[in-house]
Amino acid sequence: MSGLATATRALPAWAIDLRNPPAHKSKQAGIPDPPGFSSQSGSSSSKENKAAQRTPPTPEEMDTLKVKKAWELALGPVKSLPMTGIMMYMSGNSLQIFSIMMVFMAFKNPIMGIIGTGQAFERFETETNRAKMLQAKAAYVAMQLVALALGIWKVNSMGLLPTTRSDWLAWEAQREAIEHAVPAL
Structure with a gap:
């Protein structure tokens, strides 16, 4: 027993500090609290009061929040279009591995997005917001079609679309x- 007692007494200073954290320093007099924060909120009784005051959101509020999140998801494909367009423009019109990969991804991503529309929106859909979700889904499909049109533009600029009578x-x-062009030696 005496060996155990000496082992606990010989704890390093950092271990003792971890078991006994220093007291909270008081706020300096010249610095005001940020807006919406009070220095008395650190006590456990005020935390219990805040938890008791918070009421769960109503179903209407949850539907509104879900519709907002669904619209964020619906407009998401458009946010990546400028970067995709710039990368396609910069990759050139020749048949190289990079431009072929860009075209493949420009077709694959929108098609997979259109196929997975129902799965993408199922977490937001409820019985009461089904009509609003239909609008968001339609916007999502429209944005995916715009992304697909960007891929068609790239294929056309590469000369791979049959657009003249002689192609057919x-x-x-x-x-x-x-x-x-004549190759040089």
Whole structure:
């Protein structure tokens, strides 16, 4: 027993500090509290009062919050369009691995988003806000179609879309090239 008693007495200073934290320093007189904060809120009795005063949100408030979150989700695809457009523009119109990956992702992400529309919004949908969710879902699909149009623009700028008659008809003459490049030795 005496060995155990000496082991507890020989604790390092940091272990003793952890068991006995220093007292809270009082607020300096010249610094005011930030708006919405009072220095008396640190006591446990005021925390209990705040917990007792807080009422759970009403179903109408929860529906409003869910609709707001659904609209944030619906407008999310548009937020990434400028960066995607700039990256597609900068990748060039030649067939390289980077531009092919950009085109693949430009088609894959919107198509997967449209397919997963119901799953994306199911956590926000309730019986009372079904009509508002339908509007958010329609906006989400529209934004995904805009993202898909960006991919179609890129494919067209790469020259991979058949847009002339000679692309479809074998007897039509192909377009005459304005310029020709000659490889150098």
